[in-house]
Amino acid sequence: MADLVKAADGKLQGGFLSKLFGGPKYDEAQDLYLQAANQFKLSKDWDGAANAFIQCAFCAQKSGSANDESNFYSEAGNVLKKISTQQAIEQYEKAIVLHGNGGKFQQAGKLLMQIAELLEAESLEAGKVKDYYKRAAEMFELDEHGKSNFTKCNLKVAEFAAKDGELQEAIKIFESEGEKALGNNLLQFGAKEKFLCAGILLLAEGDSVSVNLALERYRSLDPRFASSREGELLGSLAEAFDCGGEEGVDMFESKLHEYDSITKLDAWKTNFLLKAKDNMTGGSDPLGGGGVDLT
Numbered sequence: 001m002a003d004l005v006k007a008a009d010g011k012l013q014g015g016f017l018s019k020l021f022g023g024p025k026y027d028e029a030q031d032l033y034l035q036a037a038n039q040f041k042l043s044k045d046w047d048g049a050a051n052a053f054i055q056c057a058f059c060a061q062k063s064g065s066a067n068d069e070s071n072f073y074s075e076a077g078n079v080l081k082k083i084s085t086q087q088a089i090e091q092y093e094k095a096i097v098l099h100g101n102g103g104k105f106q107q108a109g110k111l112l113m114q115i116a117e118l119l120e121a122e123s124l125e126a127g128k129v130k131d132y133y134k135r136a137a138e139m140f141e142l143d144e145h146g147k148s149n150f151t152k153c154n155l156k157v158a159e160f161a162a163k164d165g166e167l168q169e170a171i172k173i174f175e176s177e178g179e180k181a182l183g184n185n186l187l188q189f190g191a192k193e194k195f196l197c198a199g200i201l202l203l204a205e206g207d208s209v210s211v212n213l214a215l216e217r218y219r220s221l222d223p224r225f226a227s228s229r230e231g232e233l234l235g236s237l238a239e240a241f242d243c244g245g246e247e248g249v250d251m252f253e254s255k256l257h258e259y260d261s262i263t264k265l266d267a268w269k270t271n272f273l274l275k276a277k278d279n280m281t282g283g284s285d286p287l288g289g290g291g292v293d294l295t
Helices: 002-012 016-020 026-042 046-063 066-080 085-101 105-121 126-141 147-163 167-182 188-205 208-221 229-243 245-260 267-281
Strands: none
Touching (some): 026 066, 046 085, 066 085, 066 105, 126 147, 147 167, 147 188, 167 208, 188 267, 229 245, 245 267
16 A cells, blocks of 8 residues: 555656656546545545545646546545544535536535534534525526435424524424425425425414414315324414413323324424423423433
8 A cells, every 4th residue: 555655645746757758647546535535435544545535636626627626526525424524524515616617516515414414413513404405405406417415415404593593593494395396296285295394483483373374275275284193283282382371281292192192203303392491381391200201
């Protein structure tokens, strides 16, 4: 491996002999760095592999191959993520710029989504994760074949915006994606889930008027919503919210347990449903039971 790197470095050396024989030989150096990178990978020397891929990118840039350059930066990011997410992101960002400048928006979007997923897996701050999903969505929106990934990332933006306290931004996205789904025969049955998420956030805000207005709108947009399990749940929760007091809390918990016994509530929904319940109880449990596990 060291011999390959040394040989590749030699192909890039300047001086009298290189001028005599045509200057640095970037293509030959790139081939040698690539061989070294693969050997470093086999030996699990991730730093060595990344450095070799970065040198490959340098050679590709000198040869005028932006496509190869971006691919090598992506490869450097792929090996670096095994040891450092931040170092991996630095290389991915270089590839993203090249993809964007070359009009390869789907490739740029995929790398941005990969970064977002890395940060999400490490449970880093919601705002940072949201920003990468948002950038990914913007790239996919520019690509004619990236619509499904655009929706996927846009819903992630809503999820993390809500976690970051930006409930109105999240509500708008869920409602927009719900309406968009209704216009697609293959996706229309997924609209009810998005309307439910928006409704849960309205409950978490503690605004019963807005919840009831939203319910009317969702039912008018999608006639099937009212009789769906999601629509019935949101309607019952809004009714419990209006009722208030111990009776309202009992109804709220009962409907959630009933729904959860068939369709498990995920952690995201549970978090905001607990916030909604806190709005009903003023942050305390009127029954003296210390609250219930909604999941």
